[in-house]
Amino acid sequence: MNWEFETIAKHTLDILLIVDQHQIVQFATPSVETILGYRPEEFVGVNAFDPLLPEDRDRLMQSHKEAIATGEPRVDEYRVFHKNGELKYFESRVMPVQNHPDNLIVVSIRDVTLRKRMESELERRKNRYQELQNCLKNYSQDLSGVMKVSELKSRLIHELNTVIPDSEPQMMIYDRESKAIEGEYPVSLAAVLTNLTVGKLKVENEQIYILIGDRKEMAYILTIKSSSIKESMDLIWLETLVHYTVMVFESLNVIESLMSQLETALQKSEKPQWILRLLFNLSEKQRMELSSDLHDTVLQDQMALYRNLESVLKEYQFDSEVDRQLKGIVHGLLDTIHQIRMTCNELRPPLLREAGLISALENLFDYTQVTSTFKIIFSxxxxxxxxxxxxxxxxxxxxxxxxxxxxxxHSQASNLHFHLSRTDESIHLHYLDDGVGFAAEKLTPSFKSMGLSGMRERIQSLNGTIEFTSQPGAGLSVKLQVPLSV
Incomplete structure (x- = not known):
């Protein structure tokens, strides 16, 4: 061995092997001990594929045979056991020695374990981030149908148990007058009761305490295990979840209190029109505030993160696989930004004020048509x-x-027809679909499913009328009329 080759062999960071046609190692550089734990003399004379993970061994042996047969270089990735049992990831570049009687192959092996772990961690973080964003989207959409504090509590606890399984969430109710707390509670709660602020996280003795709000001198306090929040993205998700919950709690607090007083005063009679108008106006105000908050906080944060990541990709060079993973995260951020914008648009419809009802409906139909199996006909x-x-x-x-x-x-319809018209005194909307329909008894005012009750109350608040017609297999027809106020 001349001194130049000896210098290279001793100081190369990669493993260099010479392997014969029988897969036996004929030469190994000293780096094999640094990377795999074997002294070169231990490695020489053994089968080169013995340390490989069994699941990868057959594939690499076949690649070795093909390299000898074709005389062409090969590049492979595989897993190898270190002498101490640790699993390592390797990338090998195989070059056959041309016209050698023993069909020798020179193998350059690089340890890519760190890169693989980074790629795996990036993929895990990307998936977790997408999961959290989707959960927030679904949660915010579900809150639009929540009308009681008890329903909000159940939905919140369910969300926390689903997304952070080891959080052990509890909603405790503290009576500020009697200083009593309902149910079991952590001992450290007493120490933080006077320091809790609505919507802010307070950590005390391995617990996170959050004051969701007050109702009739009763404080609603959420507690979860602090150890369950393991990453910054989980903390951001929790803060955003709490923000949504607090806003809805405040609105429900007002609505439930008002409804309780009114139901007592009216002795369970039908809700007056002005009350329904008030409730729907409060609901629209809540939607507008939530849309504004989403746009001004969460959306801006996502856009800033997207711009920063774009800047990093332009400024630095990464391995192709890492670059692919980072670009996947960028695309995921773009999808999230799009979803948040769509949620904002659903909460506060674009064009409604500026362009009017017809343009807003056309925009809604165009957007819905893209993701729907039915055809929408609007006249x-x-x-x-x-x-x-x-x-x-x-x-x-x-x-x-x-x-x-x-x-x-529900409808399984192929075609949806919407016809909007007016007379001198009222505006009319006729809806017709060719779906499965439903039984006539489900059209009664007492029927609460499928949003029929909500539509009735919405029309009642506008002093209008609405008529539902349907039979099983005969689709659904809805005719509504709203008197013009001007």
Missing amino acids: VGNMDSLMINEEETIGIYRIVQELLNNAAK
Whole structure:
């Protein structure tokens, strides 16, 4: 061995092997001890594929045979056991020695364990991030149908148990007058009761305490195990989840208190029109605030993260696999940004104020059509110089949204027809689909499913009328009329 080759062999960071046609190692550089734990003399004379993970061995042996047969270089990735039993990831570059009687092969082996772990961690983080974003989206959508504090509590506890299984969430109720706490509670709660702020996380003795809000001198306090929050993305998710929950709790607190007083005063009679108008106006205000908060906080944070990651990709060079993973995260961020924008649009429909009801409905139908299996046919008659107030506009728009949601979930329809028209005194909407329909008894005012009750109350709040017609197998027809206020 000349001194130049000896210098290279002793100081190369990669493993260099010479392997014969029988897969026996004829030469190994000293780096084999640094990387695999074997002294070179231990490695020489043994089968080169013995340390490989059994699942990879046959594939690499076949690759070795093909390299000898074709005389072409090969590149492979595989897993190897270190002498101490640790699993390592290797990348090998195989070059056959041309015209050698023993069909020798020179193998350059690089330890890529760190890279593989980074790739695996990036993939795990990307998947976790996407999971958290999807959960937030579904949670925020579900909150639009929550009408009681008890329902909010159940939905919140379910979400925490699902997303962070070891969080052990509890909702405790503290009576500020009697200083009593319902149910079992951590000992450290007493120490933080006076220091809790609505929506803020307080860590004490391995517990996270969050004051969701107060109702009738009763404080609703969420507690979870602090050890369950293991990453910064989980903490951001929890803070965002709490933000949504606090907003809905405050709105429900107002609504439930008002409804309780009204139901007592009216002795369980039907809700008056003005009460329904008030409730729907409060609901729209809540949607608007939530849309604004999502746009100004969560969306801006995601966009800043996207721009920073784009900058990193442009400024630094990464291995192709790492680059692919990072670009996957960038695409995931773009999807999340798109989803948040769509959620904001659902909460606060674009064009409704600026362009009016017809343009807003056309935009809604175009967006819905892209992701739906049914065809939407929208027609307009005698709508020139239409002038309706914002309350009527949003009321009709929300009913159309509910009809689209019901069609997607229940109707199995192929075609949905919407016809909007007006007379001198009222505006009319006729909806017709060719879906499965349902029994007539489900059309009664007492029937609460499929959003029919909500549509009735929405129309009642506008002093209008709504008529449902359906039979099993005969689709659904909905006719509504809203008097024009101007």
